[in-house]
Amino acid sequence: MKVSGMMGEIEQTIGRYLNLEISGRPCRIYFEQAGAGIPLVCLHTAGSDATQYRHLLSDAGILDRFQVIAFDMPGHGKSLPPSGYHDEEYILTTELYTETIRIFCAALDLENPVIMGCSMGGRIVLHLAEAYPAEFRAVIGIEASDYQEPWYDRDWLNRPDVHGGEVCAALISGLVAPQSPDEYRWETLWGYLSSGPGIFKGDLHFYRADSDYRDRVARIDTEKCPVYLMTGEYDFSCTPEDTLRTAEKIGIEAIIMKELGHFPMSENPDHFRTYLMPVLAEIAKA
Amino acid sequence: MLNRLSDLVNGDADLVRRGQYLTATFIIGIGDTDWLIEIREGQVATVQPEPALMTPSQFSIRASENAWREFWQPVPLPGFHDIFAMTKSGDATVEGDFQPFMANLRYFKDLLAAPRGQI
Numbered sequence: 001m002k003v004s005g006m007m008g009e010i011e012q013t014i015g016r017y018l019n020l021e022i023s024g025r026p027c028r029i030y031f032e033q034a035g036a037g038i039p040l041v042c043l044h045t046a047g048s049d050a051t052q053y054r055h056l057l058s059d060a061g062i063l064d065r066f067q068v069i070a071f072d073m074p075g076h077g078k079s080l081p082p083s084g085y086h087d088e089e090y091i092l093t094t095e096l097y098t099e100t101i102r103i104f105c106a107a108l109d110l111e112n113p114v115i116m117g118c119s120m121g122g123r124i125v126l127h128l129a130e131a132y133p134a135e136f137r138a139v140i141g142i143e144a145s146d147y148q149e150p151w152y153d154r155d156w157l158n159r160p161d162v163h164g165g166e167v168c169a170a171l172i173s174g175l176v177a178p179q180s181p182d183e184y185r186w187e188t189l190w191g192y193l194s195s196g197p198g199i200f201k202g203d204l205h206f207y208r209a210d211s212d213y214r215d216r217v218a219r220i221d222t223e224k225c226p227v228y229l230m231t232g233e234y235d236f237s238c239t240p241e242d243t244l245r246t247a248e249k250i251g252i253e254a255i256i257m258k259e260l261g262h263f264p265m266s267e268n269p270d271h272f273r274t275y276l277m278p279v280l281a282e283i284a285k286a
Numbered sequence: 287m288l289n290r291l292s293d294l295v296n297g298d299a300d301l302v303r304r305g306q307y308l309t310a311t312f313i314i315g316i317g318d319t320d321w322l323i324e325i326r327e328g329q330v331a332t333v334q335p336e337p338a339l340m341t342p343s344q345f346s347i348r349a350s351e352n353a354w355r356e357f358w359q360p361v362p363l364p365g366f367h368d369i370f371a372m373t374k375s376g377d378a379t380v381e382g383d384f385q386p387f388m389a390n391l392r393y394f395k396d397l398l399a400a401p402r403g404q405i
Contacts, residue, residue: 151374162389170391174368178361234364236371 013057015078020107022074022082022100029104030078031071035063038137038284039113041105042070043121045143045263046092046207047157047168047200048191049077052118055269061277065284066114071104073097075199090202093210097124102132114283116140119238119262120207126227126246130216133225138283140228140276143235143262145242146213146249154208157201168192168200175262177234179271188266218249226286227252228279232260255279287354287405288314288321292330294400301400302328305393310386313337314398315348328393345382347398353377360403369398 013034020027032050034057042053050070057068075081075090101124105113114137117125122144129139157171158164169192176185192200220227227250231243240256247254257264257275264272295301305328314321322337323330337343349357349372356366365371372378380387387394 152370156384156388161385167388167391170395171370173392173395174370178367234367236365236368236374 011058012063013054017078018071018104018107020103022103023096025082025084027074027082028080029071029074031069031104031108032057033067033069034058035065035067037065037067039105039108039110040066040068040280041101041110041113041115042068042265043101043115043117043124044070044073044076044191045119045121046203047076047172047195048188049073049195051077051191052188052263052266054266055273056265059269059273061273062280066280069108069110069113073100073203075196075202081196090198092120092203092206094124094127094206097206098127098131101128102135105135112137114138114140116142117144118142118265119144120203120211122229122238123207123211123213126213126217126220127211129222129225129227130213130220133221136225138226138228138286140230140279140283141243142230142264143232143238143243144229144246145231145238146217146246147211148208148238148242150208154201154204157204158198164197164200165193165195168195172237172262175235175237176267177232177259177261179259180261180267184267184269188263191266214249217246220250222250222252226283228255228283230255230257230264230275230279232257232262232264234259234261237262287316288323288333288335288401290404291323291333291397291400294404295330295397298396298400301393301396304328304396305390308386308390308393310390311343312382312387313343313346313348315346316354317351320346320348323397325397330397343382345380345384345387347378347380347394349378357398358401358403358405362402369395 013032015032018029044050044052049072053070072079115125122141125139125141169189229243229247243254311324322334324332
């Protein structure tokens with residue numbers, strides 16, 4: 001959905017900054033929004049930013065029913081890290097991540113938003129559905145599971161003799177499906193190439209060390225907060241097996257997506273929407 | 287199987303440019319056969335099958351012949367599309383000094399993928 005100007009096209013997406021306090025520290029959060037209707041808050045993956053949702057933010061078939069909102073976590077994208085970041089190691093926890101999302105939604109006065117997150121964003125939505133079902137209309141976990149065994153040494157992601165952006169991007173490049181268009185593959189990788197030092201590693205603390213929800217996902221009441229899980233067949237980080245195991249515990253059907261990897265919404269947006277649209281239609285109908 | 291590796295890498299000017307600060311020696315193991323690969327400033331200088339025992343190298347990447355065949359398919363199946371997918375599943379191993387490997391990870395991934403659809 002674009003507006004034509006004299007010399008180019010202006011997208012309808014509007015980017016703004018929201019100043020609020022998270023864990024007692026002032027934060028300036030960048031977010032983008034478009035559309036009107038049911039709020040749909042989108043959570044980016046570890047070590048990247050909300051640009052991953054730019055395609056959803058200009059999808060006329062979604063914007064006519066949903067107010068799509070995507071924000072950069074502190075230290076990601078255009079959201080600065082909080083003052084004092086230079087004297088500490090960035091570590092994301094379940095508690096900090098949860099507070100960030102809930103405060104963001106409250107500050108924007110969002111009424112029963114749908115929360116959709118990918119990867120670590122897909123992990124945290126399981127916690128939100130279990131702990132705060134009354135606050136959310138539904139949650140969508142893309143590349144989501146209740147737990148994953150750590151499978152490599154995270155220290156490589158932030159050390160002076162290895163370029164952080166280069167190694168983070170090269171590491172996750174294999175999580176993009178071979179069928180995804182080159183243009184969007186490299187757009188997805190740019191999020192990692194350009195991320196701040198130690199940010200991916202700090203996010204992965206949450207993902208690998210502080211979000212073991214194996215004993216908790218069975219407690220999710222999907223009558224109160226419906227859960228949708230969608231995972232790409234080429235994702236070897238959160239594997240289809242991880243998602244199927246999680247879905248079984250919750251008592252729902254998982255959607256395993258052909259020819260997609262760990263970043264469906266940004267690596268192959270047209271293909272992803274064929275899986276997403278029925279889910280959004282069901283949520284809108286309920 | 288890696289006889290054409292030099293041509294495939296050295297003929298890719300952009301890959302050589304990205305590796306211009308890299309000089310390293312490593313092993314690609316295909317089943318029981320080791321191939322010693324010497325990189326000089328981004329170019330594949332030598333490809334030597336079955337090097338003598340204890341020939342110095344910095345690290346090794348090994349998988350079965352079948353795993354590499356799957357990896358080098360034009361469109362590999364899930365699980366065989368990336369070296370880390372293969373190491374996570376146990377289909378491949380990476381051992382030795384990880385620093386040159388991780389510091390030049392895109393280069394090495396591109397080098398390993400160069401034979402894709404070619405052999």
